[in-house]
Amino acid sequence: MKVLVAVKRVVDHNVRIRVRPDGSGVETNGVRMSMNPFCKHAVEAAVQLGEQGHADEIVIVSIGPKSANDVILTALAMGAHRGLLIETEAELETLAIAKLLAKVVEEEQPDLVLLGKQAVDDDSNHVGQMLAALTDRPQATFASEIKVTADGLEVTREVDWGREVVALPLPAIVTADLRLNTPRNAALPMVMKARSKPLAVRPAAEFGVDLAPRLIIEKVSPPAERATGRTVDSVEDLAAIIAADVSQMEAL
Amino acid sequence: MSVLLLADHDLGLLSPSTARLVNAVSQLGPVDLLVLGEGIDQVATEASKISGVSRVLVGQGAGYGGMLPDAVVSLLETLTVRYQYVAAGATAVGRDVMPRLAAKLDLMPITDVVAILDPSRFERPIYAGNAVQTVTSNQAKHLLTLRASAFRAAPLGNDAPIEPVESAATSAARVIAGHRTESDTPDLATAQIVVGGGVSVGSAEGFQLIQQLAQRLNAAVGATRAAVDAGYAPNDWQVGQTGKIIAPDLYIAVGISGALQHLAGIQGVKKIIAINTDAEAPLSKMADVVLLGDLFKTIPELIAELDRLGVKR
16 A cells, blocks of 8 residues: 655654743744654654555655755665655644645555654644545554554544544545654665655745735734642641642642 | 534533533634444534534444544545535544545545634644744634533523434444553543643552542542653643643642643643642743642642642632
8 A cells, every 4th residue: 555644843842841931932043843743653654564564655745845855864774665744834734834835646546554652843633634534535543553454444542532533535534643653863875865756845835825824923922821839748747738629629 | 604513522421621612613604513332312412502513413323432533434424515614623533534635525624723814814833832823724614623622611591302314334343452541530632621741750550649639529530651651640641742732721730840741731721739849840930820849749739728728629
């Protein structure tokens, strides 16, 4: 099968972010960027499908500025075959992203599209679901296990009450959760090899999609600060505090 | 302005989060509550009692049992025509369904809403709660998911009419198994008190101590991702960026150092009590009240002391 994996370049998840004082957003200049962690699980899942003999071609797509080439190269070093960067300087909304990806799906006709369940910058958790809608394909979000069967996939999903197993026919869209796998770190020879793999760059405008934002981000603020706390010396003192809190709680 | 809200329910019972969602969206207009599923007569009856609900619409059938997104979205697409707002909780179902519906309707959804500022302005956390976005939407229709934990519950005392909605639920996918975590403690996402444990709890047996304290306070049990990964607690107890977002009145964090990932899940907690040996741990520094000490000694003492004080929940 052919697998398409969409990856996003975001502020590295270990970086403690800083809200710009003017409220225009989160500072990204001079901040370490890397592949969104959930996307990395999606790439790893695709590479493992290749190693199991299920995937014969893995195509990576990312949407963003030229620097997003980095994350495509990371995915190629992990074992994907070729990459596509849809280049744009604009910060696109998830709907525009999904529309661009739908165009790529139309061109590439993958049997399976894998994505991270959400990006750790906007925390939207939209794109896989939107792409499934636009391409009229079944979706399985929050995947923690993917099994290839005779007639499609069996995907274990992490849901609020535990885990659920869903059977999906192909073609389908699956979004990755953290427990899906442990992404590999590509060894240096693979990193070198990735540079010789095909990586096409095409401007976003070429796809004929309306990319204009629908929402206005009025401002971005830091979360409310918490007041400083105090230390109690004994279990008795703590129990008294809890007892007082409990007695004052309004019933829901 | 009218609102269609997807009810949250499980095992034939209405989830306590639904009353919170009703309260949140009733400021936007009259609320029609949509209950989808199998064997949901009792859910519909409970739903009709929530103040602020105009009508309860019931879509009953095997096809909605698994809440498969393509089936749910095709029904929502036909119903949505009549509403300015379509809303759901930011649950596994809401997250699954609302973006899919949005793309079908060519709309940008606004998800994980924690505050409704006015009919077209909303607040939502980004970067794992380390920043808050204020979003304005001038679209013709607003599709929302809301974090139930950020809102108070609407009172009961209503008797809204219950009406069936006709539709055939069909999905390309099929649910073939479910693995449910058994627990007799309250729902983590909406509990008023949560007792959470970290890796320092040391084992699944150690977590029984956490559960005992939770039971004493009628609290839900939470766990850090590290504790879940270590196999001490089931995944659906996980609190954090990749787990559940909680906002109880009181959070008792036992042996939790406070990794960024965990802090992302507890931004909305009103009061934090930390029980830890490490005064320098991020969560100890952030807590309202800290007790320094070994959890294996302090928790049994605390349970005994709460017993002695006759604390009732």
